[in-house]
Amino acid sequence: xxxxxxxxxxxxxxxxxxxxxxxxxxxSMFDYFLWYKKYPAEGPTFLISISSxxxxxxxGRFTVFLNKSAKHLSxxxxxxxxxxxxxxxxxxxxxxxxxxxxxxxxxxxxxP
Amino acid sequence: NAGVMQNPRHLVRRRGQxxxxxCSPMKGHSHVYWYRQLPEEGLKFMxxxxxxxxxxxxxxxxxxxxxxxxxxxxxxxxxQQVVRGDSAAYFCASSPGQATGxxxxxxxxxxxxx
Numbered sequence: 001x002x003x004x005x006x007x008x009x010x011x012x013x014x015x016x017x018x019x020x021x022x023x024x025x026x027x028s029m030f031d032y033f034l035w036y037k038k039y040p041a042e043g044p045t046f047l048i049s050i051s052s053x054x055x056x057x058x059x060g061r062f063t064v065f066l067n068k069s070a071k072h073l074s075x076x077x078x079x080x081x082x083x084x085x086x087x088x089x090x091x092x093x094x095x096x097x098x099x100x101x102x103x104x105x106x107x108x109x110x111x112p
Numbered sequence: 113n114a115g116v117m118q119n120p121r122h123l124v125r126r127r128g129q130x131x132x133x134x135c136s137p138m139k140g141h142s143h144v145y146w147y148r149q150l151p152e153e154g155l156k157f158m159x160x161x162x163x164x165x166x167x168x169x170x171x172x173x174x175x176x177x178x179x180x181x182x183x184x185x186x187x188x189x190x191x192q193q194v195v196r197g198d199s200a201a202y203f204c205a206s207s208p209g210q211a212t213g214x215x216x217x218x219x220x221x222x223x224x225x226x
Contacts, residue, residue, distance in 0.1 A: 034215075043219045045217070097143075097213055098160055102147070
């Protein structure tokens with residue numbers, strides 16, 4: 001039962017342009033959403049999060065948008081840099097934080 | 113390094129042997145989560161523990177898998193009688209508690225079953 005879905009396994013963008021990574025979820029009980037970045041042979045590292053009471057959160061080059069009615073969130077990276085090349089996972093949880101559901105990941109390649 | 117420490121980083125076992133994976137959470141963190149990542153797949157929740165308590169083990173296979181987080185020492189994920197399908201990367205994550213939703217991950221333990 002895939003409650004968090006990332007339908008694009010890969011994305012390629014040019015350096016300096018915007019990267020948009022998408023994520024859909026099915027469980028309306030989710031209260032909190034996160035994005036993680038993962039390099040090969042390393043553990044995921046936290047990037048940015050958003051609470052369900054907000055529709056946007058921004059941190060430097062990274063912005064997460066939440067559309068609760070569509071059960072959709074997206075991560076915008078602008079401008080994209082080659083060092084952003086990694087696999088990006090979105091995750092969702094409810095406020096008891098007992099279980100975090102992760103998507104299958106999107107591999108971003110930023111071309112110099 | 114005050115991050116989440118996992119060992120061993122790589123473990124090779126033959127079918128039928130036991131695998132023990134250890135996780136030391138970040139200092140001050142009392143909540144530990146174990147996730148499994150199969151090749152080309154995402155992170156699958158296995159178990160959520162607090163000190164001496166299993167809070168949610170709904171992602172753990174019913175047989176051969178167990179986890180603990182004792183009062184002293186690291187959290188242990190134990191896989192008995194390993195099979196080839198257990199080959200995966202096992203990630204541990206910790207958090208300070210339910211006031212925050214951020215998980216801090218270790219670098220993972222890669223289990224290969226021959």
